[in-house]
Amino acid sequence: MEQQLEVFIKVAEKESFSRAAEELHMTQPAVSQYIQLFEREMGTKLLERSNKYVRLNKAGEIVYHHAKEIIGLYTKMQRLVDDVTKKTSGPLSIGASYTFGEYVLPHIIAHTLEKYPLIKPTITIGNTKEIAELVSGHQLDVGIIEGGLRNSKIRVEPFLKDEMYVVVSSLHRLAAKGKKEIDGSELNDEIWIVRENGSGTREATEEVFQLLGITPGILEFGSNQLIKESVEAGLGVSLLSQWAIRKEVELGKLEILKVKNLPFIRQFSIIVQTPFHTKAMDSFLHLLRADDLLYNIGKSPQHFQL
Template sequence: MDQHLIVFKEVAQRKNFSRAAKELHMSQPAVSQYIAALEKELGVRLLERSNKFVELNRAGEIVYQYAQKILRNYDQMRILVSDLENEPSGQLKIGASYTIGEYVLPRFLAKLQEEFPNIIPTVTIGNTEDIGAKLVQHEIDIGLVEGNFTHHQVSTRQFATDEMYIIAGTGQSFKEEACISIKDLENETWIIREEGSGTRKMLEDFFQRSNLEPKRILTFGSTQTIKEGVESGLGISLLSNLTFKKEQKLKKIQRIFVEGTPIKRKFSIIKNYHEFQPKALQVFENLVKQEA
């Protein structure tokens, strides 16, 4: 592999020759020589230097973007060739939206560890839009998301169906199993997830379908915080049935039955279109489909 691109990528990321040299286990003069040789080969300056740091100029930004792709493709090639002769192994970067990552993924990972101990998963959890963006930027290998994510370079395949319910604290004046009218919910405080969340998108769609205009909305950044708010009587919310089973069993949260609920949504596997895929990714995808 071209060592010039490896060195350049490290300098671009560290913005410092000394830190790049330390990471690459090289001397600083050797790093400087590689950068000088690459600039000479391309006939253009790539870095703007100062005493303390270096910055990419416009030409450097172009080279950096292509260097990332070239090095990533080289690593992918090595993995795929190795897969021809070896059992699935190596690092697998998995992204998951919050509901799946916190309540579904651990079961998949336990099964993966049991059947393929040489696969080392690393997990990123975020909202659906975050996970989709990381996949497009090749920061993860595969994503498990709730709701919809569409992009021209991403394939989507449903692996499960989820049910969502409106919930309230047991101290609030709702009777579980009783059917509540939508109009009764208009004056309630609604606790919702942040922009980009699949859960929030489902709730916004429900508001629109039901012509419901809540008088007061609070936005929280996690499902756990929303549940605690609901338990305390702060407001009501819409969450996946997977997320509040324990609280319901302990009689801290109750489901409210309203026309149009429960709301069903799909859980999907998203991945980049590739002609070839590493064995580790293939076995994880198959495991998710089987276990779900």
């Protein structure tokens, strides 16, 4: 059954018997035979076939979704059994939302591999909603997200405070006010550059709008780096994590505004689907929770001198 599931998943993703056969190092007739047998066992057709494409039908979409979960669980089960007698080693699939994934996680991974060189990590970066869905579907071992999460199936562990600041270009008119505190209402007429819905940073920004009592115009961009470049170019203002802006602030490219009732405080959280962890995952989580490691990564970024 495992082989049938893997063949079916590959055909569905490649939308081609020949491309799936090539990637699986099988002949095309063998792939076709696996699919025919699998459809017979399922009691229905799962794929729509034509001379131009192979696509999932409604039943196929259901089977594909669950097949991905089953393969993920089977792989995890094998690793857990192997861990009973082996050293800390093996694959570890990690997902992270953009802020943590782009600015903190690379340092954590480097330290992990220095201490446990036999661990083989794979990294997926997405917004909070995307990472939570992948962990829930057993396609990631562990996720690190920002913001809230409404999913009773996932274990959530807040582990790191994050301070978020309003930033502008160093040439922006509000930057000229120096370190004088401004009222949030002064930001209502500014264009705000924000992340997409589903992002933890977008969720925090919406909360800050409510906190400051403002309803500004917005531009929606899909990455922190693009937002920083746009703010630096004078396109607008934004709310960003201390981790995302520390280099630009040090270089004088971005200016933090001292705004009444800010910075905004949120938590980064670890999310997992199951209490059963491999040694590789337990070792990674131990390092992730280490306060001294995060301090050294950020060189104490917790408080900017406002």
